[in-house]
Amino acid sequence: MLPHERYNGFNVWLQNHFGEKVHRVGLNAGFTCPNIDGTKAKGGCYFCNDDYLLGKSFSKTDSVETQLDKGIAYIRERFNVSKFLAYFQSGTNTHAPVQELKGLYEMSLTKDGVVGIMISTRPDSLPEDVLDLLSELNEKTHLWVEMGLQSHQDKSLDLMNRAHSVDEYVKAVHQLHERKIRQVTHMIVGMPGENEEDVFEGLSFINDLPVDGIKIHNMFVPEHTVLAKWYREGKYEPWTLERFAKVSAEYVARLRKDIVIHRLNATCPKSLCVAPDWAHQQFRIVNAVHDELVKNDWTQGCIYKSNIL
Numbered sequence: 001m002l003p004h005e006r007y008n009g010f011n012v013w014l015q016n017h018f019g020e021k022v023h024r025v026g027l028n029a030g031f032t033c034p035n036i037d038g039t040k041a042k043g044g045c046y047f048c049n050d051d052y053l054l055g056k057s058f059s060k061t062d063s064v065e066t067q068l069d070k071g072i073a074y075i076r077e078r079f080n081v082s083k084f085l086a087y088f089q090s091g092t093n094t095h096a097p098v099q100e101l102k103g104l105y106e107m108s109l110t111k112d113g114v115v116g117i118m119i120s121t122r123p124d125s126l127p128e129d130v131l132d133l134l135s136e137l138n139e140k141t142h143l144w145v146e147m148g149l150q151s152h153q154d155k156s157l158d159l160m161n162r163a164h165s166v167d168e169y170v171k172a173v174h175q176l177h178e179r180k181i182r183q184v185t186h187m188i189v190g191m192p193g194e195n196e197e198d199v200f201e202g203l204s205f206i207n208d209l210p211v212d213g214i215k216i217h218n219m220f221v222p223e224h225t226v227l228a229k230w231y232r233e234g235k236y237e238p239w240t241l242e243r244f245a246k247v248s249a250e251y252v253a254r255l256r257k258d259i260v261i262h263r264l265n266a267t268c269p270k271s272l273c274v275a276p277d278w279a280h281q282q283f284r285i286v287n288a289v290h291d292e293l294v295k296n297d298w299t300q301g302c303i304y305k306s307n308i309l
């Protein structure tokens with residue numbers, strides 16, 4: 001069995017669902033974030049480098065439509081694929097008036113080969129009118145909504161200035177589920193103040209919710225963040241690759257089988273990465289997790305335990 005066959009990975013899941021390869025086209029629609037612009041708070045999450053996460057360093061000269069056209073043309077030629085998901089990736093992609101959102105999402109569906117949309121947002125940025133719009137979209141296309149949770153503990157969310165609560169996340173999960181909208185949750189492994197026990201407790205919390213997908217992130221320290229300041233002051237020490245790989249592999253083994261793994265790691269651009277020194281090496285990280293899966297002969301869900309009796 002090949003290492004990636006040991007879990008329900010998103011690329012294979014898409015291929016099975018659509019009968020052929022599907023690629024995501026990342027888009028920067030210029031959205032900011034309620035945790036930066038003062039709607040909810042200011043300053044952002046303490047690990048957020050907004051140049052990177054809001055795509056400020058990307059070219060702003062292209063409209064979203066042009067970005068999509070260019071992305072499709074590039075991926076079509078480079079990878080010889082003809083189906084795409086328009087991925088509203090940078091910032092909080094529901095943080096705008098609903099008519100503006102509708103125009104953007106619907107524009108993306110007019111493009112040849114676009115078979116669906118992914119929308120990245122926060123759990124506190126799904127008001128009723130946006131949920132209604134998402135329901136409407138969900139009726140006519142393949143839709144995923146991504147939400148960052150990062151930790152199942154309010155004390156960790158507060159420590160990192162997330163400016164939303166675990167309860168807000170749980171409410172959003174159920175609102176999306178009631179509308180039959182696929183959802184994917186981001187969780188961080190190696191948050192300041194958290195250890196293995198916290199990570200697996202968080203996993204167990206996710207397992208018991210109706211989530212459809214997960215993104216597992218290794219905590220890294222980007223430049224120009226509060227976390228970088230803490231690191232330089234000796235207040236935060238990132239996990240080693242070995243520790244992350246061991247925990248992530250066990251995470252996969254404990255994860256509910258039907259949850260689609262959209263990503264096993266996050267990478268930080270080398271130029272922005274303060275620490276650890278492996279956080280920009282995507283293949284090295286994925287290989288380390290794969291090696292642990294193989295070494296333990298683990299497959300997704302092989303040691304899953306439900307808390308629901």
Ligand code: SF4
Nearest residue numbers: 033035044045048053
């Ligand atoms: S929610 Fe995302 S974009 Fe907003 S501050 Fe946090 S990490 Fe940055």
